[in-house]
Amino acid sequence: MSAPARPFAHDGIAFGCDYNPEQWTPDVWDEDIALMREAGVDLVAINIFGWAHVEPRAGEYDFARLDDIIGRLHAAGIRINLGTGTASTPAWLTTAHPEILPVVDDGTRRYPGGRQAWCPSSPVYREAALALVDAVAARYGAHPAVALWHVSNELGCHNALCHCDESAGAFREWLRARYGTVEAVNRAWGTAFWSQTYYEWDEILTPKATLSSRNPGQVLDFHRFSSDALLAHYRAEAEAIRAHSAIAITTNFMVTAHIENLDYWSWAGEMDIVANDHYLDHRLGDPRSELAFAADLSRGLGEGAPWLLMEHSTGAVNWQPLNKPKAPGEMIRNSLTHVARGADGVCFFQWRASVQGSEKFHSAMLPHVGTDSTVWREVVELGGIVDRLAEVAGSRVVADVAVLFSWESWWATQSETRPSQAFGYLDQVHAAYGALHANGLTVDVVAPGADLSAYRFVVVPGLHLMTEADAAVLTSWIADGGTALITFSTAIVDENDRVYTGGYAGPLREAIGLHIEEFAPVAPEAALTLSDGSTARLWSERSRATTAEVQASFTDGPAVGMPALTRNAWGEGVAFYLATVPSEADYRDLVARLADEAGVAPAAVVEPGTGDLEIVRRRGDHASYLFVINHGETDVHVESDGVDLVTGTPVAGRATVPAGAVRIIREEAAA
Structure with a gap:
């Protein structure tokens, strides 16, 4: 990733919010701006969902209200993160052109009334959106209040995978560019299976719902195409902005649990600053560890450069089965965890809690109850702390440990016919990261194939899809003296989702010193015991050591007597292989031992027994x-x-x- 052409410049750590002035009357705006100043807010995102207000009818623009609020914020010394307004379509557009509405995998169309009601490959949507962007950028491209451009909003959150005819045609063009011939597509997807062979381009469809399981190679490539289609739209909006403005451009990523549709490694280089939205997910076993992981991954996307927390919450969200408020002080700790892990901006969704619409029960900086509230007092307290951290801006996080992470591996492990449905790729990643986090180790999250020379300890959790080139980078780093922990289901398939034969872990076999013959997953309720006294669950493997030293073996279960943890000297370094999921405490202890062997320690010395x-x-x-x-x-x-x-x-x-x-x-x- 090269240095951005348009760096985001801000005095200190940004403190801000999403603001939706279209939901309020101008007299409320004045109250809001006064309270923003009291809280220390200095960066406000507006016009995120402004399309229907700025362009009430096709080709007719009304900037009066947007001019007004921008002028008021500017007069108050508050800088603006200006949205292009294209995140959701206005009713007039979908009424005139219903063909832009997205189609899901069962072939049914989704309708207006929510958000992102558009197909990423629709030329009609693209033309209308770019006309709006051109008008907005022409009007405000040089406005002194505008500090950052905000393209669309959470691209791909709802509409990433569209199966309409327009998308099918675009998918075929993407395949033509990637493979050149139909025969090459057949080889990549293994279409000899189940008589799926194609002879003409028009025979190829998107992977719609079928009566049986779908072709995994087709599904994987459709994910790649869908990510690229939305990236192409981002690029188009950014290009329209650049015609009128020299200000930094970004969009808000969704590096968070359960959002998997975009390969942000391919997106990050397009951003002038990486920005992320993150919300605590209480459906997870350890949401705070996942917060740290998401922050470290956001930093990794920018190759260590400071990034921007575009959205998080002061309290409860509105979209989980149980929407928990934050405990007193938790919001401040969450916010500063992001800053600790590289964020040079802390922003919230949203400023004032909505009183209508789908998000009316989502928390805000200014809650329904108003300023006589714990949330408001904590917001003001946090604003004061952020102001005192100005000198921290621009500094970088120091880490000796890396975790390899891949969206393509995530997609590949979502196969409808995988060995166990009891857990997935992200579960493996969170378990490994959680053990590192529990030991107080600072972690960089990097892409497969990244330069590992800055690290002493690298963890590779369940990297199911691994190219031979990426495997060579890892094994060369180990041979040069690195210590790696590689967990099961790593290097099982290549970039075409084709299984490496001759023993699992394909291009890593020699480095880990194992001959892995067969997967032996176990039921979620079953417990496994290991010869070193630790316990484990979910997975075992039937294998034998070739050159590795067996440090623990299974004492029960379907792989009894076979290796569970091995250590293999490889060149000047060491490769550990873990063939199961240890208990949380045992995983923590294992990582502590391996980190110590690698010469890695927490960032500071604390009293023994210090907890959370x-x-x-x-x-x-x-x-x-x-x-x-x-x-x-x-x-x-x-x-x-x-x-x-x-x-x-x-x-x-x-x-x-x-x-x-x-x-x-x-x-x-x-x-």
């Missing part, structure tokens, strides 16, 4: 910043020297971090 704690260090040109986030119920003590930016007090040798509090210590001059 996160410690991350950011390093700048002139100082380093130690973030200590205490999620626990007791005070903790951390070795450090410097000045705490939260309280302004000096730290000499040891910092006390009260229960539920955050301390951010400016340390020695950077090396």
Whole structure:
């Protein structure tokens, strides 16, 4: 990723929100702006869903209200993250052109009334959207209040996979560009199976619902195509903006649990700054660990550069089965965890809680109850802290550990006929990352094939799809002295979802020193015991060590007596292989032992037995910043020297971090 042509410039750490002035009357705007200033808000996203207001009829633009709110925010010294307005179609467009509405895999069309009611491949939608973008960018491209351009909104959240005829035609053109011939498509998809062979391009469809399981290669390529189709739309909007403006351009990614449709490794280089939306997901076993993972992955997408938290919540969301509010202090800790892990901006959805519509029960900076609330007081407190962190902006996170992560592997493991439906790729990733997180280790999340020379310890959790080239990067790094932990279901298929034969783990077989013959998954309720006294679940494998040392074997289950954990010397380094899912405590202990062998330690020394704690260090040109986030119920003590930016007090040798509090210590001059 090269340096952005249009860097996002902001004085310090941005503190902001989504604002929907179209939902309110102008007298409310004045109250909102006054309260924004009180809270310290200095970056506001507007016009995200403004299409129907700016263009009430085809080709007729009305900028009066948008001019007004931009002028008021600018007069108050608040900068603007200006949306292109194209996220959801106006009623006049879908009424005149119902063919732009998306079609799902059962062949039925989805209708207006929600959001993102458009097909990513529709030329009619594209033409109308770009006309709007051109008009908005021409009017505000040089406006002094505009600090950032916000293309669309959460692209692909709902409409990524469209199966209409327009999408089918675009899919065939994408396949033609990728493979050249129908025969090459047949080879890539293995269409000799079940008499699926194609002879003409027009015979190829999107992977609509079938009576049986679908072709996995076709499904995988359709995911790739769909990600590329939306990326093409992003590029088109960005190009329209650049014709009128020199300001930085981005869109808000959804690096969060359960959102898998876009391969952000292919998107990130198009962003002038990586921006992400993240919400705690209480459907997960450890939502706070997933928050840290998402933040580390957002940073990884920008190759370590600071990024922008475009959206998160002050409290409950509105779209989970049980929408939990945040405990007192939790919102501040969540927000500063993102900053600790590289965010140079903390923004919320949204400013004022809506009183109508689908999101009326989504939390906001200004809740329904108003300013006489715990949420508002915490918002003001957080705004003050963020203001005091101005010098942290531009610094980078320091990490000795990397986790390899791939959206393509995620897609490949969603096969309808995989060995076990009890868990998926993201479960493996979260389990491995959770063990690293529990040990206080700072992690970079990187793409397969990335340069690993900066790391001492690399974890590869269930990287099901792995090219031979990416495997060579990993095994070469191990041979040069690296320590890797590779978990089961890694390197099972190549880029065409074709199984490597001769023993599983294909191009990694020699490096891990194992001959893996057969998968032996177990039922979710079944427990496995290992010879080292640890326990495990969900998976085992029938294998034998070739050159590896067996450190633990299965003492029961379908792979009894066979390796569960192995260690193999490879060149100057070591490859560990884990053939199961340890219990949470055993996984934590295993990672602690392997990290110690690799010479990796947490960012700071804490008292033995210290519990629910996160410690991350950011390093700048002139100082380093130690973030200590205490999620626990007791005070903790951390070795450090410097000045705490939260309280302004000096730290000499040891910092006390009260229960539920955050301390951010400016340390020695950077090396």
